[in-house]
Amino acid sequence: MKLTLRIWRQKNPRERGAFVTFPLADVSEHMSFLEMLDVLNESLIDKGQEPVAFDHDCREGICGACSLMINGYPHGPLPATTTCQLHMRHFKDGDVITVEPWRARAFPVLKDCVTDRSALDRIMQAGGFVSVRTGGTPDANALPIRKKEADLSMDAAACIGCGACVAACKNASAMLFVAAKVGQFAHLPQGQAERKERVRRMTGQMDKEGFGNCTNTYDCEGACPKQINRRFIAEMNRDFICAELTE
Amino acid sequence: MRWLVNLALSSIGAKVVMALTGLVLVAFLVGHMVGNLQVLGGQEPLNAYAAFLHSKPALLWVVRSGLILAAVLHIVSSVRLTWLNNAARPVAYAVKRPILSSFASRNMLVTGLVVFAFLVYHLLQFTWRLTNPAFSQLHDAQGRLDVYSMVVLSFSERLIAGAYVVALLLLGLHLWHAIGSTFQSLGLTTPKYRRLIDAVSLLVCAVLVVGNVSMPVAILMGLVQLPAGVIAP
Ligand code: HEM
Ligand code: FES
Numbered sequence: 453m454k455l456t457l458r459i460w461r462q463k464n465p466r467e468r469g470a471f472v473t474f475p476l477a478d479v480s481e482h483m484s485f486l487e488m489l490d491v492l493n494e495s496l497i498d499k500g501q502e503p504v505a506f507d508h509d510c511r512e513g514i515c516g517a518c519s520l521m522i523n524g525y526p527h528g529p530l531p532a533t534t535t536c537q538l539h540m541r542h543f544k545d546g547d548v549i550t551v552e553p554w555r556a557r558a559f560p561v562l563k564d565c566v567t568d569r570s571a572l573d574r575i576m577q578a579g580g581f582v583s584v585r586t587g588g589t590p591d592a593n594a595l596p597i598r599k600k601e602a603d604l605s606m607d608a609a610a611c612i613g614c615g616a617c618v619a620a621c622k623n624a625s626a627m628l629f630v631a632a633k634v635g636q637f638a639h640l641p642q643g644q645a646e647r648k649e650r651v652r653r654m655t656g657q658m659d660k661e662g663f664g665n666c667t668n669t670y671d672c673e674g675a676c677p678k679q680i681n682r683r684f685i686a687e688m689n690r691d692f693i694c695a696e697l698t699e
Numbered sequence: 700m701r702w703l704v705n706l707a708l709s710s711i712g713a714k715v716v717m718a719l720t721g722l723v724l725v726a727f728l729v730g731h732m733v734g735n736l737q738v739l740g741g742q743e744p745l746n747a748y749a750a751f752l753h754s755k756p757a758l759l760w761v762v763r764s765g766l767i768l769a770a771v772l773h774i775v776s777s778v779r780l781t782w783l784n785n786a787a788r789p790v791a792y793a794v795k796r797p798i799l800s801s802f803a804s805r806n807m808l809v810t811g812l813v814v815f816a817f818l819v820y821h822l823l824q825f826t827w828r829l830t831n832p833a834f835s836q837l838h839d840a841q842g843r844l845d846v847y848s849m850v851v852l853s854f855s856e857r858l859i860a861g862a863y864v865v866a867l868l869l870l871g872l873h874l875w876h877a878i879g880s881t882f883q884s885l886g887l888t889t890p891k892y893r894r895l896i897d898a899v900s901l902l903v904c905a906v907l908v909v910g911n912v913s914m915p916v917a918i919l920m921g922l923v924q925l926p927a928g929v930i931a932p
Pocket of ligand 1: 666667668714715717718719720721722724725728773774777778781804807808810811812814815873874876877878880881882884885
């Protein structure tokens with residue numbers, strides 16, 4: 453099929469960017485979105501032009517490196533799908549596709565569609581861990597955990613840290629990300645010792661990074677390729693309020 | 700004191716401020732509506748109710764102070780939050796589509812500000828009684844302020860009644876998102892109760908809109924009329 457791509461090009465963080473339009477013929481519906489961009493880049497390289505920069509790594513939906521705002525949706529219009537897992541059969545011949553980087557003050561554009569998402573790493577460094585020696589592998593079931601709680605922890609831990617929640621939020625808020633990273637420990641016994649410090653430190657870092665505030669609009673949940681539930685935001689709010697009121 | 704200020708400035712704490720002050724305002728709206736619905740019962744109950752409120756200045760001012768405090772905190776933190784939120788995305792998207800967000804949730808500042816503008820007009824009209832002096836300086840046979848006639852005369856004007864209906868619908872839009880949002884901000888939602896909370900939000904919102912809109916509409920339709928002896932100027 454034939455497509456028209458409107459892609460954001462920006463040389464570096466300081467210069468102003470702009471959209472550049474590329475017609476693309478012979479796109480196979482079996483390609484992934486990133487493979488389609490690879491084809492575009494091959495043709496640009498052949499013409500001696502600079503290829504379009506975009507983030508990617510595993511290309512199997514598990515690493516969280518890929519991004520891209522595609523026609524107004526983070527990771528494109530398909531629910532629960534990362535850009536690397538989005539296939540061109542979901543587009544029609546003749547479509548005009550707008551591709552932009554994720555826009556947030558906390559995610560400065562480095563080049564074209566690549567943004568610096570290290571703000572999320574700094575939030576993790578502020579408390580997204582359990583700081584006790586875990587020793588060797590413990591016996592299975594040495595520490596009983598209710599199935600339901602273990603499942604909830606795993607649901608939260610499904611977050612791949614891609615930042616789609618920030619990209620989707622009208623306030624560029626990172627609440628769903630932080631809530632998932634707080635929630636994966638809040639449901640496990642190992643997470644209890646540092647539960648109060650963790651939520652305060654991580655949300656404190658979130659505020660420092662210049663993300664917006666949650667206004668409970670839930671586009672984050674709709675955009676999340678791992679379908680992290682808004683319940684974790686409510687749980688984090690509750691943990692934060694308890695921590696603030698009791699210490 | 701210091702920690703309280705820091706808490707109110709943190710992103711989750713600021714939402715707690717919004718939620719608690721919003722709840723105070725919603726509670727007031729319910730009481731205000733129930734009291735005023737007495738206009739449907741005629742001159743006697745409404746004027747007696749108004750005279751009763753004015754006979755308790757201490758109580759009236761305690762309630763008013765609480766409301767003013769709540770309104771100021773609500774407005775200040777909403778404007779501050781919206782400003783921060785806009786600053787968090789300095790470059791706008793060329794194309795951005797909503798996914799799960801509602802229209803109401805995306806326009807809270809706008810609906811809030813319209814409600815505020817309406818509130819100022821409402822106070823000028825019925826509390827300070829400045830906008831229609833011809834309607835608002837009447838007294839009834841017992842010498843009480845004739846609030847009933849003031850309301851009926853005001854809402855007989857299509858423009859005034861229409862402005863109330865529009866403002867109330869926008870307030871409804873604000874509350875439709877706000878009530879459910881309050882539970883989430885306070886950390887009280889869970890998937891088990893989400894449907895219930897959504898239903899309760901919609902119900903409270905509908906009761907407030909229908910109850911309040913019923914007054915100007917009933918008057919405009921002539922269902923509630925001026926008492927004998929009061930002639931429209
Ligand atoms: C009778 C008047 C009002 C009532 C009953 C009311 C009630 C509420 C409630 C319950 C919330 C939800 C709080 C939360 O999300 O946790 C809210 C949010 C909000 N209110 Fe009001 N409000 C009123 C007037 C105003 C005014 C005058 C403004 C204007 C500046 C305003 C601006 C906002 C904003 C921007 C939010 C958004 C917060 C969010 O989306 O989470 N409100 N309101
Ligand atoms: S490239 Fe790893 S999730 Fe898409």
